Amino acid sequence: MLRYIGKRLLIAIPTLIIVSIFVFSLQKLLPGDPILVMAGEDRDPQVIEYLREKYRLNDPVVYQYFYWVSDVLRGDFGISLRTNQPVLTLIKQKLPVTIQLALMSMIFAFAIGIPAGILSAVKKGTLTDYIANIVALSGLSIPNFWLGIMLILFVSVRLRWLPASGYESPFVDPLRSFQTMLMPSFVLGTAISAALMRHTRSAMLGVLQADFIRTARAKGLSEWVVILKHTFRNALIPIVTLSALIFGELLAGAVLTEQIFTIPGFGKLIVDAVFNRDYAVVQGMVLCTAVGFILMNLVADMLYVLLNPRLRGQS
Amino acid sequence: MKWKKFAFVFAVTAALAAPAFATDLKIGIGEDPDALDPDQSRTFVGEVIFAAMCDKLVAITPQLDLIPQLATEWAWSGDGTILTMTLRDGVTFQDGTPFNAEAVVANIDRSMNLPESRRKSELTSIENVKANGDLEVVFTLNAPDATLLARFAARSGAMMSPTAFNAAGLDFANGPVCVGPFKFRERIQQDRIVLDKDPNYWNADAIHFDSVTYLPILDSTVRLANLRSGDLDIIERVAATDLDSATSDTGLTVAQSPGLGYAGITININNGAGADTPFAKNKLLRQAFSLAIDRQALNQVVFNGAFTPGNQPFPPNSPWYDQDIPVPARDIDKAKALMLEAGVDSVDVALTVPNNPQSLQIAQVLQSMVAEAGFKLTVNATEFATMLAAQTAGDYQADLVGWSGYVDPDANLNQFVTCAGGINDTKYCNPEIDELMSAARASTDPAVRKQNYDAARVILNQDLPLMYLYHSTWIWAMDKGLTGFVPYPDGLIRLEDVTKG
Numbered sequence: 001m002l003r004y005i006g007k008r009l010l011i012a013i014p015t016l017i018i019v020s021i022f023v024f025s026l027q028k029l030l031p032g033d034p035i036l037v038m039a040g041e042d043r044d045p046q047v048i049e050y051l052r053e054k055y056r057l058n059d060p061v062v063y064q065y066f067y068w069v070s071d072v073l074r075g076d077f078g079i080s081l082r083t084n085q086p087v088l089t090l091i092k093q094k095l096p097v098t099i100q101l102a103l104m105s106m107i108f109a110f111a112i113g114i115p116a117g118i119l120s121a122v123k124k125g126t127l128t129d130y131i132a133n134i135v136a137l138s139g140l141s142i143p144n145f146w147l148g149i150m151l152i153l154f155v156s157v158r159l160r161w162l163p164a165s166g167y168e169s170p171f172v173d174p175l176r177s178f179q180t181m182l183m184p185s186f187v188l189g190t191a192i193s194a195a196l197m198r199h200t201r202s203a204m205l206g207v208l209q210a211d212f213i214r215t216a217r218a219k220g221l222s223e224w225v226v227i228l229k230h231t232f233r234n235a236l237i238p239i240v241t242l243s244a245l246i247f248g249e250l251l252a253g254a255v256l257t258e259q260i261f262t263i264p265g266f267g268k269l270i271v272d273a274v275f276n277r278d279y280a281v282v283q284g285m286v287l288c289t290a291v292g293f294i295l296m297n298l299v300a301d302m303l304y305v306l307l308n309p310r311l312r313g314q315s
Numbered sequence: 316m317k318w319k320k321f322a323f324v325f326a327v328t329a330a331l332a333a334p335a336f337a338t339d340l341k342i343g344i345g346e347d348p349d350a351l352d353p354d355q356s357r358t359f360v361g362e363v364i365f366a367a368m369c370d371k372l373v374a375i376t377p378q379l380d381l382i383p384q385l386a387t388e389w390a391w392s393g394d395g396t397i398l399t400m401t402l403r404d405g406v407t408f409q410d411g412t413p414f415n416a417e418a419v420v421a422n423i424d425r426s427m428n429l430p431e432s433r434r435k436s437e438l439t440s441i442e443n444v445k446a447n448g449d450l451e452v453v454f455t456l457n458a459p460d461a462t463l464l465a466r467f468a469a470r471s472g473a474m475m476s477p478t479a480f481n482a483a484g485l486d487f488a489n490g491p492v493c494v495g496p497f498k499f500r501e502r503i504q505q506d507r508i509v510l511d512k513d514p515n516y517w518n519a520d521a522i523h524f525d526s527v528t529y530l531p532i533l534d535s536t537v538r539l540a541n542l543r544s545g546d547l548d549i550i551e552r553v554a555a556t557d558l559d560s561a562t563s564d565t566g567l568t569v570a571q572s573p574g575l576g577y578a579g580i581t582i583n584i585n586n587g588a589g590a591d592t593p594f595a596k597n598k599l600l601r602q603a604f605s606l607a608i609d610r611q612a613l614n615q616v617v618f619n620g621a622f623t624p625g626n627q628p629f630p631p632n633s634p635w636y637d638q639d640i641p642v643p644a645r646d647i648d649k650a651k652a653l654m655l656e657a658g659v660d661s662v663d664v665a666l667t668v669p670n671n672p673q674s675l676q677i678a679q680v681l682q683s684m685v686a687e688a689g690f691k692l693t694v695n696a697t698e699f700a701t702m703l704a705a706q707t708a709g710d711y712q713a714d715l716v717g718w719s720g721y722v723d724p725d726a727n728l729n730q731f732v733t734c735a736g737g738i739n740d741t742k743y744c745n746p747e748i749d750e751l752m753s754a755a756r757a758s759t760d761p762a763v764r765k766q767n768y769d770a771a772r773v774i775l776n777q778d779l780p781l782m783y784l785y786h787s788t789w790i791w792a793m794d795k796g797l798t799g800f801v802p803y804p805d806g807l808i809r810l811e812d813v814t815k816g
Contacts, residue, residue: 083351277700
């Protein structure tokens with residue numbers, strides 16, 4: 001198993017290099033000049049020239065890439081052109097927020113999506129199935145920003161139950177942290193739960209038709225044992241795959257939700273950095289989310305092995 | 316025993332009650348500031364933070380008069396080239412460093428010479444600055460500069476601790492130390508900036524909060540919702556479209572002030588290939604375009620009438636406004652006549668606008684208005700960084716732009732219309748205008764300055780390198796319990812004498 005993990009991590013290195021080259025070149029292809037944005041309203045030519053030299057923007061793009069890589073290898077992710085804060089500090093500030101939001105959203109998504117998927121598969125063609133499908137479709141089609149603003153207006157402004165926005169670290173004030181995250185993670189979670197529900201349903205339907213399910217029923221097992229132990233376990237593989245992908249995506253930040261609830265996570269920072277052409281920040285953040293994505297896929301692969309005994313020999 | 320018990324209960328109660336007295340003020344701001352260093356800062360919202368953290372040499376009144384802050388008095392030499400300032404006595408920086416003439420010299424030196432300083436172009440008239448004793452500073456200028464005092468009322472006059480900036484260098488932005496009502500505690504980018512009251516501040520009696528927290532919330536509707544839910548005490552830049560709903564809320568107070576800046580259309584007159592158009596070459600077409608715009612209607616449609624229609628770099632209520640050239644009414648017939656005079660009946664114009672709903676709406680309103688006079692306006696929406704780069708490079712025909720404005724009129728005009736102006740992206744060049752602008756800058760007599768600006772206005776109103784459209788109004792909304800807030804035309808939030816009921 002350890003060898004397997006080690007191998008997977010080694011394969012991840014070229015992936016990271018390709019990602020970083022890709023992001024670096026895409027950024028350079030964008031029109032617009034970070035220094036012009038940074039120079040301020042007066043755009044003093046002296047300052048502009050100085051900053052260009054300082055951030056080595058006059059050098060060929062290939063050189064710039066290698067400067068960046070060599071700095072990163074020495075643990076220096078550079079500083080934000082906009083605020084002078086080190087990129088590493090920004091990552092340290094934002095990562096816990098993003099992970100917390102991702103985890104809480106996934107909890108909501110699992111709590112809603114999986115039971116609904118199982119139920120609609122088992123009760124296929126009944127009213128329950130239709131209702132679950134309608135709910136799932138609404139979850140997919142209601143835009144996050146609309147649901148977010150509605151929740152703020154109703155829950156925060158009208159009822160005053162939860163804070164409208166903002167963020168608090170769980171290590172400073174766990175209750176407040178939970179309260180501020182409740183609405184955003186619900187908004188994100190419902191959208192994800194719809195996809196999860198659809199996948200759970202179709203996976204369950206596939207397994208329910210298998211011969212071993214008929215055998216299990218013939219053995220006289222209770223229906224819930226058949227569904228949860230025999231069917232659901234076998235239907236888990238696609239669900240795990242999807243969940244890992246979604247979780248990976250969440251680590252890249254949820255821009256709209258973060259914007260509406262003013263959550264200082266990755267998404268908002270990356271978007272702002274792109275608009276300001278804050279190269280170092282974009283590079284650092286993308287590298288960080290790429291690592292997150294790779295790790296999540298590794299976790300998924302390991303879960304497959306846990307879930308499916310047939311795969312154990314192969315690893 | 317009983318006494319002990321009482322003492323214990325008292326101690327516990329006191330301990331529990333103490334934090335309850337600590338009052339924090341929560342302010343919702345429209346965006347996350349850039350570097351928190353007055354020399355490196357370039358965003359408006361950064362100035363909002365500095366208003367609570369860094370005092371300036373000079374302050375302004377809501378009527379834009381210059382009054383003492385860290386300098387208690389000042390005097391000009393007869394020829395306007397020497398400015399002598401007397402400093403406030405007994406003031407210390409937030410780190411305990413004494414504030415004196417040496418500190419002012421170090422500050423001006425940093426603003427002028429730090430390679431990253433964005434203040435250089437504001438202080439070019441200073442030849443040298445010297446301390447004369449502990450509390451007197453003498454500025455020697457290379458030419459008379461009437462704009463300098465107003466610069467000292469903004470970031471160029473913000474006083475930072477030399478101990479702190481010498482030790483931290485550029486990192487000063489991550490732990491700024493100034494003279495001011497509140498000192499820096501922490502910043503989490505895009506989340507919050509927290510300041511604590513400085514008990515040693517020279518005017519500490521006027522400050523009634525123990526701390527102030529700035530929370531950047533980009534969406535103005537969400538900002539307002541946060542105020543309504545009680546999570547914020549005050550918000551800046553309420554959207555004009557939310558003004559009615561904020562005013563009708565009985566739990567809120569709304570404050571307004573006309574701003575110092577303008578919004579308008581920058582036209583490429585002579586800047587590269589983008590200027591190779593009839594619109595750039597013929598001023599009659601630009602005059603026709605301007606006459607085809609109903610500025611009043613634009614204000615009603617896009618801003619619910621909350622802003623002020625305009626045709627000059629200063630709003631109509633400004634003392635610098637030329638009353639002889641009022642905001643023109645829409646006149647399609649005259650516009651068509653001018654087109655005819657120019658020998659055309661239809662002209663294509665490409666207008667680049669920042670990619671946000673409000674700018675797009677303005678562009679669409681303009682599009683339909685000028686179409687009636689025969690202009691085919693194409694609207695190109697692009698994000699700001701791209702637009703800025705294209706504008707500087709001359710790769711544009713006309714841009715919809717805003718300018719936040721300064722206290723001194725010079726900053727709203729000079730750099731945009733003079734031949735060598737650093738931000739003259741139209742590349743309009745007229746020696747007559749240059750002469751008038753220099754004369755306005757050189758005189759400290761407001762009447763003489765106004766005369767020069769008025770003379771320039773007559774020419775610019777014919778040539779129209781910049782076509783002004785409206786002046787925005789600053790709108791703040793706050794909890795009803797908050798009293799003492801004074802709206803300023805610079806849009807900043809000053810916390811002196813503000814209390815929470």
